[in-house]
Amino acid sequence: KNQVEQSPQSLIILEGKNCTLQCNYTVSPFSNLRWYKQDTGRGPVSLTIMTFSENTKSNGRYTATLDADTKQSSLHITASQLSDSASYICVVSDRGTYKYIFGTGTRLKVLA
Amino acid sequence: ETGVTQSPTHLIKTRGQQVTLRCSSQSGHNTVSWYQQALGQGPQFIFQYYREEENGRGNFPPRFSGLQFPNYSSELNVNALELDDSALYLCASSKDTYTEAFFGQGTRLTVV
Numbered sequence: 001k002n003q004v005e006q007s008p009q010s011l012i013i014l015e016g017k018n019c020t021l022q023c024n025y026t027v028s029p030f031s032n033l034r035w036y037k038q039d040t041g042r043g044p045v046s047l048t049i050m051t052f053s054e055n056t057k058s059n060g061r062y063t064a065t066l067d068a069d070t071k072q073s074s075l076h077i078t079a080s081q082l083s084d085s086a087s088y089i090c091v092v093s094d095r096g097t098y099k100y101i102f103g104t105g106t107r108l109k110v111l112a
Numbered sequence: 113e114t115g116v117t118q119s120p121t122h123l124i125k126t127r128g129q130q131v132t133l134r135c136s137s138q139s140g141h142n143t144v145s146w147y148q149q150a151l152g153q154g155p156q157f158i159f160q161y162y163r164e165e166e167n168g169r170g171n172f173p174p175r176f177s178g179l180q181f182p183n184y185s186s187e188l189n190v191n192a193l194e195l196d197d198s199a200l201y202l203c204a205s206s207k208d209t210y211t212e213a214f215f216g217q218g219t220r221l222t223v224v
Contacts, residue, residue: 102156
């Protein structure tokens with residue numbers, strides 16, 4: 001069964017600190033992996049998208065990594081800001097069915 | 113701004129009624145997908161359309177149906193509404209199934 005699991009489920013950090021979110025997946029055949037940021041009650045906003053051949057991709061203070069062999073990805077947030085408080089969702093695309101499979105997300109809270 | 117617009121933003125319907133949600137995608141985006149997101153949960157894939165034909169479907173009953181139009185707009189129709197259908201409904205569009213998907217802000221449906 002195609003699944004996407006994220007950890008931790010929730011995280012609280014102080015402003016200015018770094019953090020790393022994890023995503024493990026079993027989706028096969030794999031097409032691409034995306035990280036989204038979602039504020040409560042709003043649509044997800046794309047942070048990065050990576051295909052099979054990409055290992056690292058950055059978007060400002062956000063850096064995503066992908067290990068297609070171990071089927072793991074991480075999202076590293078540098079020098080966190082209060083506005084980073086949101087849910088971060090890992091989404092894996094199934095190349096066979098064209099489906100997007102969402103993780104349940106990590107809720108990040110950044111405190112002043 | 114993602115260029116994807118959903119309407120209405122909020123909607124209240126009675127159990128047993130039918131509802132139509134609308135999504136206006138970016139010009140040139142041939143792929144649109146719809147998701148149901150219950151409170152505190154990650155989005156669940158409903159179905160995807162490519163060039164006006166359904167090409168992928170999640171685990172949703174037939175009373176969830178859709179349409180995609182040549183002008184890059186689409187609809188999600190839900191018949192015989194149930195209380196559990198209360199959720200945020202998101203649409204996402206992309207040029208094709210392998211490129212970045214942009215989400216709308218969602219329609220909050222409440223079934224009473």
